[in-house]
Amino acid sequence: MALKGASFTVPFFLGFALFTIAPIVIALKESLYTQRSSGLGFGEKTVSFSGLDNFVRGFEDGRFWLSMGRVALFALFAIPVVMLLSLVMALLLDAVSHRLAGRFRLPLLIPHMIPGIVAILVWIYLYSPSVGPLTPFFGFFGIHADFYSGSMIWISIGNLMAWSGIGFNMLIVYSALQSVPREIFDSARVDGASELRIAWSIKVPLVRRSLVLITVLTIIGTLQIFSDPMLFRTMTPETVTRDFTPIMAIYDWAFQQGEFNYAAALSVILAAVVGIASAVFYRLTNKAPV
Incomplete structure (x- = not known):
């Protein structure tokens, strides 16, 4: 019986080995080699073992680490905001009846269910100063909002x-x-605790593990952000440069400059940092209390 139950995990482990373990092994292998071309770049390409040279080069690459710092600074401000909003929404849903909460759960989760590329394209349209509605809306109040400028990108x-991630995080916490x-909350109310006190002193500590989980997932996703700035680059290439984020820098080295071995080394460095x-x-x- 145990063997039959374990057999249901086989597809997952096969997919994990094929799409996670294998790429990591290939990246580690490729990062130890260097491809060179003779004859001013027009001759035959040769691959030679270079050891840790690509990693040394990566640690000395100022542009790569600048993009890393840029994303880390963004994560330092964005992640707490997303987590706070997710927690507040979950607490509000938990405070109402099941029927009322059910009416709001799905609408709040819809943004997360929309494919990422589609969501980005929708927001690029909304941000557009020529055809989008947001710029005229803020202009009505005398506010010049250029969503593609360096100060607002x-x-x-x-x-x-936040729009695409809050719903998922809220659902986990909820x-x-x-x-x-429920008896725990009822006992606190009998002792005279307010709903705000119950939320802060009882509910939040009890869901700390879930908060830690979604925060870790958000950290991983934020440090590897790629599709969002990549599509924004089509609208404002002077603001979103080709090495705007670490993943964009790796993509540029691999597919624009053709240095796959160096890009593999940068990928390993990024994975280690994440x-x-x-x-x-x-x-x-x-360090949850329960």
Whole structure:
């Protein structure tokens, strides 16, 4: 019986090995080699073992680390906002009746269900100063809002990230709240605790593990952000440069400049940074009281 149950995990592990483990192994292998062309770049290409040279070059690449710092600074501000809004929405849903909460759950989750590329294209249209409705709307109040400018591009991307991610995070936290016995809250009310006190002192600590989980997932996704700025680049290439984010820099080295080995090394470095950041955050915050 146990073997039959375990057999249901085979498709997952096959997919994990094929689409996760295998690319990591290939990237590690390719990062140890360097491809060179003779005759001013027009001759036959040769591949030679270079050891850790690509990694040394990556650690000395100022543009790559500048893009890393740019995304890290964005994550420092964007992730707490997304987590706070997700938590507040989950607490509000938990405070109302099941029937009323059911009416709001699906609409709040719809943005997450929309394919990412479609969502980005929709928001690019909304941000457009020529055909989008947002620029005239703010102009009506005397506010000049250029969503593609250097001062607002990260706000535009952050708004898109929050719009598409809050619903999913809210659902995780709301599910955790629903699993808490209602008697705990009833006892607190009998003792005279207000709803705000119950939310802050009881509900939030009880769903801390879920908050840590979605925050780790958001950290991983934010540090690897690619499609959002890549499509924004089509509208404002002078603001969103080709190495605007680490993934965009890796994409440029691999597919625009043809240095796949160096791009593989940068991918490994980025994976290490993401793993370390996620592990440190998980270690510092995963101390739930229950």
